[in-house]
Amino acid sequence: TTAKAPEHAQAAARAAELRHLLDYHAYRYYALDAPEITDAAFDKLLVELQRIEAKFPDLVTPDSYTQRVGGYVGEQFAPVTHMARMYSMDDAMDLAELDEWLQRTEDALGTGKAAYTCELKIDGLGVALTYENGAFVRAATRGDGTTGEDVSLNVRTIRDVPMHLAEAGLAHMGADRNARIEVRGEVYMPKGSFARLNEEADAEGRAPFANPRNAAAGSLRQKDPKVTAKRDLATFLYAVASTDPLHVHSQREFLDWLRDAGFSVNPNAKRCTSPAEVHEFCANALAHRADLDYDIDGVVVKVDAFEQQADLGFTARAPRWAIAFKFPPEEKQTVLREIRIQV
Numbered sequence: 320t321t322a323k324a325p326e327h328a329q330a331a332a333r334a335a336e337l338r339h340l341l342d343y344h345a346y347r348y349y350a351l352d353a354p355e356i357t358d359a360a361f362d363k364l365l366v367e368l369q370r371i372e373a374k375f376p377d378l379v380t381p382d383s384y385t386q387r388v389g390g391y392v393g394e395q396f397a398p399v400t401h402m403a404r405m406y407s408m409d410d411a412m413d414l415a416e417l418d419e420w421l422q423r424t425e426d427a428l429g430t431g432k433a434a435y436t437c438e439l440k441i442d443g444l445g446v447a448l449t450y451e452n453g454a455f456v457r458a459a460t461r462g463d464g465t466t467g468e469d470v471s472l473n474v475r476t477i478r479d480v481p482m483h484l485a486e487a488g489l490a491h492m493g494a495d496r497n498a499r500i501e502v503r504g505e506v507y508m509p510k511g512s513f514a515r516l517n518e519e520a521d522a523e524g525r526a527p528f529a530n531p532r533n534a535a536a537g538s539l540r541q542k543d544p545k546v547t548a549k550r551d552l553a554t555f556l557y558a559v560a561s562t563d564p565l566h567v568h569s570q571r572e573f574l575d576w577l578r579d580a581g582f583s584v585n586p587n588a589k590r591c592t593s594p595a596e597v598h599e600f601c602a603n604a605l606a607h608r609a610d611l612d613y614d615i616d617g618v619v620v621k622v623d624a625f626e627q628q629a630d631l632g633f634t635a636r637a638p639r640w641a642i643a644f645k646f647p648p649e650e651k652q653t654v655l656r657e658i659r660i661q662v
């Protein structure tokens with residue numbers, strides 16, 4: 320066994336180095352959208368780690384990048400109670416209703432001026448991701464807002480979901496770096512992946528998915544994580560149940576923290592300091608809707624300062640400090656399946 324010791328120790332050291340490298344390069348790629356190495360170089364590191372773990376199984380750690388796709392089928396979809404309600408939002412169906420909300424909000428705040436953070440409303444599936452001591456511990460669907468389904472094994476296969484929080488995010492938490500936090504966001508299927516998936520379905524004579532949202536929902540509900548892993552799902556995070564451990568004081572600061580921590584955050588968010596700026600953001604989002612690689616169904620306008628959010632509070636159903644400005648359904652050129660009529 321002494322002969323084995325140096326080889327094992329060497330393998331253990333290299334495995335730790337590879338785990339760190341893979342996490343760093345995944346962070347560069349998914350959170351910063353600024354990769355330093357090619358995908359091929361990344362895959363080479365991953366294969367090297369998989370080989371070491373195959374030779375020395377005791378070196379496998381749960382947060383290792385190689386553990387993204389795995390786990391047996393039975394343990395999925397158990398009911399999960401969220402740390403805090405995952406609220407929905409009131410809707411504004413047109414600019415007049417949006418202006419009513421802006422006016423009502425500014426009156427309620429009494430300050431005359433409020434700043435808002437405008438975000439794209441991704442047409443996907445709401446999920447809650449829970450981290451403890453900086454490590455991913457669970458993912459759940461939104462469900463009815465209080466109780467969702469455990470989809471941890473499937474969410475682990477989504478490449479842009481970090482298995483543990485990056486140091487830049489943890490450092491911001493100071494003494495609370497080990498706190499349990501639950502972030503919320505959307506799981507979506509990029510339009511390109513949706514088109515490819517439906518081409519495959521067509522080629523195999525299976526029914527196509529109606530839209531990317533349904534395809535994302537179907538992919539998250541897969542019993543076998545190996546199938547989910549092939550569905551090319553992605554995320555954008557946008558909320559947290561309790562902001563205390565993060566020591567941030569506005570939605571804009573929070574979105575910056577999410578990036579620091581390694582999460583994928585939609586790059587089109589903007590802090591607006593007047594209703595006119597909010598209108599401009601909405602008009603611009605609608606104008607560029609078709610150019611995006613994901614479906615959106617509107618814009619979410621949020622009071623930016625957390626102190627003002629706390630002043631406004633929640634109704635039974637939704638926060639008073641956020642509104643969903645809805646876009647009309649996008650007319651899509653649906654390719655009708657050829658129908659052969661036997662004449």
Ligand SMILES: CC(C)(CNC(=O)c1ccc(Oc2ccccc2)cc1)c1ccc2c(N)nc(N)nc2n1
Binds near residue numbers: 406438619
């Ligand atoms: C605003 C919020 C409803 C999230 N916020 C929450 O879920 C939430 C929940 C408890 C909170 O704080 C509490 C903590 C404990 C008790 C009560 C409230 C705070 C925020 C929401 C919902 C859907 C969104 C969407 N589709 N796209 C974008 N871009 N943003 C969205 N934002």
